[in-house]
Amino acid sequence: MSGLPRGWKRRTGTAACALALALGAAGPAAGHPPKGRQAASLADRPEVPARLTVGPGGRDLRLAGDLTEGVAVRVAAILAAHPQIARLHLTSDGGLVEEGAAIGALVAARGLSTYVPDACASACTLIFVRGRTRYLATGGRLGFHAPYEIGARGRMRPVDSAPERAAYRAAGLPVAFVTRALAVPPAGIWIPTAGELRAAGIVTEVVGPDRFPDSTLDADPSASGARAAILRSLPILRQAEAAGLDPIARRYRDGYVAGRPEAVAAADxxxxxxxxxxxxxRAADDGVVRALGHRILATLRRTETQDAAACGILAAGDLVALDARLRAEGPASHGLAPLLARTQAARPNGADASATVPDAAPPADCAARIAETRHALDLPPRESAAALRALFLAGPQQILASRAGP
Structure with a gap:
């Protein structure tokens, strides 16, 4: 399965890459560890053995986690049992070089395509580059650095990178690219841009989230995993009670199991x-609604001169977009969370509050909505709150009725 010595324990990955990949392409420069972190402390991160699952329809194999001993044998068994698999999803910080090289050999022998929906680093890249067609999701990252061994006291010890160099070159990677990748010390990380990856032929195509089945729950498709993924994506829902969050998580997980594209999942x-x-x-007291109105008006004014389309979305009452805008204003911003905390838990509409959700209302005219919001806030408190509810907090029935016309 591999040209590397049996039982080899060379590593590239998990100790050095977890934090750097979390920082994205704008993270630490190649060859330098993240500021404030020492290589020895990064090496203490516990390994998470890769989770392997066959996706809906049996055409996708999903690998998420570290390349620990034996994972290549597990991949081989799954491929033998599912000959229709055509694509391997990869989400991994790396691990044992031998395991990555062995899985890469399987990928090449089967003519599989490879796809990175989020991040693939170090030994994981030995798998990715063997794909017949190599896809990277928009915003996805590939991370490269030199191999190492764990020496005394758990410290990383650089080793000769000739086997990795040979593996990369056998996959057709350009000499200049391989030289740069393996010049990065084990404690560093190089995350090339999508343009660099395309120019070097490492990535065949950068794809949008509508192309392949959703991989956001590959590492943990449980109910708790779905909740965690939702809260990472939309932190405002950390203020949601179980009765509000659980139906959303259930529907999100069901869609993942069904194999819906990530773009569809995100929109839903x-x-x-x-x-x-x-x-x-909508159920909050008048004071909270008026405070929300002030937040909306201030954001509309700031956004109008910068991005008319975004202003129109906010003007239509998209509170998710408003929360994202507020959080983007600075690290100390908590978005709408402080206001949401002052409201009472929402009662679900029927058995499942998420069962029927209307499409968002079409974007309203921004300048007109600014004037309407300013006028509403000038009214006496009770009338002001009622006007703001009508402008931004119309219920599903009101939205549907307004679309139907007179």
């Missing part, structure tokens, strides 16, 4: 979150 999640926020704020 936003609709469900928007519906939940609408219910919470």
């Amino acid at each position: 999640l936003r609709r469900m979150a928007a519906s939940y926020l609408q219910r919470r704020f």
Whole structure:
């Protein structure tokens, strides 16, 4: 399965890459560890053995986690049992070089395509580059550095990178690219841009989230995993009670199991979150609604001169977009969370509050909505809150009725 010595324990990956990949392409420069972190402390991160699952329809094999001993044998067994598999999804910080090289050999022998929906680093790249066609999701990252061994006291010890160099060159990678990748010390990381990866032929195509089945729950498809993924994507829902969050997580997980594209999953999640926020704020007291109105007006004014399309979305009452805008203003911003905390838990509409969620209303005219919001805030408190509810917190029935016309 591999041209490397049996039982080899060379590594590239998990100790050095976890934090750097989390920082993205704008993270630490190649060859330098992240500031404030020492290589020895990074090496203490526990390994998470790769989870392997066959996707819906049996055409996708998903690998998520570290390349620990034996993972290549597990991959071989799954490929033998599922000859229809055509594509391997990869989400891994790396691990044992032998395992990565062995899986890469399987990929090449089977003529599989490889796809990175999020991040693939170090030994994981030995798998990715063997793909017949190599796809990278928009915003996805590939990370490269030299191999190492774990020496005394758990410290990383650089080793000769000739086997990795040979593996990369056998996959057709340009000499200049391989030289740069393996010049990065074990404690560093090089995350090339998508343009660099395309120019060097490492990536065949950069694809959008509508291309392949969703991989966001590959590492943990459980109910708790779905909740965690949702909260990472939409932190405003950390203020949601179980009755509000659980139906959203259930529907999100069901869609993942069914194999819906990530773009569809994201759009559905936003609709469900928007519906939940609408219910919470619609039932809030007048003071909270007026405070929300002030936040909306201030954001509309700032956005109008910069991005008319975004302003129109906010003007239509998209509270998910408003929360994202507010959080982007600075690290100390908590978005709508402080206001949402002042509302009462929303009661689900029927058995499952997320079962029927209308499409978002079409973007409203931004300048007109700014004027309407300013006028609403000038009214006496009770009338002001009622006007703001009508402008931004219309319930599903009101939205559908407005679309139907007179």
